[in-house]
Amino acid sequence: MTAAPGPLETRVDRTRCVGTGACAATAPEDLTLTPDGRALPLRTTPSDLELLTEAAELCPVEALTIHRTDTGEQIAPAY
Numbered sequence: 001m002t003a004a005p006g007p008l009e010t011r012v013d014r015t016r017c018v019g020t021g022a023c024a025a026t027a028p029e030d031l032t033l034t035p036d037g038r039a040l041p042l043r044t045t046p047s048d049l050e051l052l053t054e055a056a057e058l059c060p061v062e063a064l065t066i067h068r069t070d071t072g073e074q075i076a077p078a079y
């Protein structure tokens with residue numbers, strides 16, 4: 001098991017989001033859809049990292065990403 005990378009933050013590029021809703025359905029503690037049909041993080045710090053990582057990997061346009069707060073490095077989706 002690898003060490004936790006420290007503080008993380010959730011980002012949604014709302015200009016890229018196409019509103020599938022897959023992320024909010026997968027990680028409802030962390031994401032919601034706003035009335036304009038795009039995703040929005042409910043909190044900056046991930047609540048359920050496992051589900052949020054799954055959601056980031058499901059996003060078809062890579063609008064949802066998870067980053068280390070200290071370095072900005074993207075940790076999900078992984079390439």
Ligand code: SF4
Nearest residue numbers: 017018020021023059
């Ligand atoms: S999965 Fe991606 S495209 Fe779909 S609502 Fe979430 S951020 Fe937007």
